[in-house]
Amino acid sequence: MIESDISNLSYLQCTVKESMRLHPPTTLMLPQRANSHIKIGGYDIPEGTIFHVNVWATVLHPSIWDDPLEFKPERLVHNNVDIKGHDFRMLPYGAGRRLCPAV
Ligand code: HEM
Numbered sequence: 001m002i003e004s005d006i007s008n009l010s011y012l013q014c015t016v017k018e019s020m021r022l023h024p025p026t027t028l029m030l031p032q033r034a035n036s037h038i039k040i041g042g043y044d045i046p047e048g049t050i051f052h053v054n055v056w057a058t059v060l061h062p063s064i065w066d067d068p069l070e071f072k073p074e075r076l077v078h079n080n081v082d083i084k085g086h087d088f089r090m091l092p093y094g095a096g097r098r099l100c101p102a103v
Helices: 003-008 010-022 055-059
Strands: 038-040 043-045
Touching: 003 010
Parallel strands: none
Antiparallel strands: 038 043
16 A cells, blocks of 8 residues: 555545544533624624533444444445535534644
């Protein structure tokens, strides 16, 4: 195998993604600060609030993933989940303007 083969190794990519789903390195992301008053899920978040996004709760939630505690790369074979901050089911690198620049 050479490095240029990696983009063709789809099951390897699913395995890496599934590792990141089950064990997100940054479980609570970095602290974020609300620049203005916002409302999320019915909750008021006043301007200036420092908050965390609980990524681990999302990736282990049974309404989002079947058997969330099981390591199953095959769940991603026909489920093209973006890990670059566009799919909130899996956010190992964060999202938005604070997205990890290494992604
Ligand atoms: C598996 C590897 C990595 C993971 C899972 C990861 C994950 C993250 C996450 C979750 C954030 C916070 C994003 C947010 O708050 O929305 C972040 C921020 C950041 N990461 Fe990474 N990271 C990884 C590797 C790296 C590497 C290799 C570098 C640099 C060489 C790097 C540099 C940074 C920097 C500078 C930020 C702060 C960005 C900002 O606050 O504007 N990361 N990373």
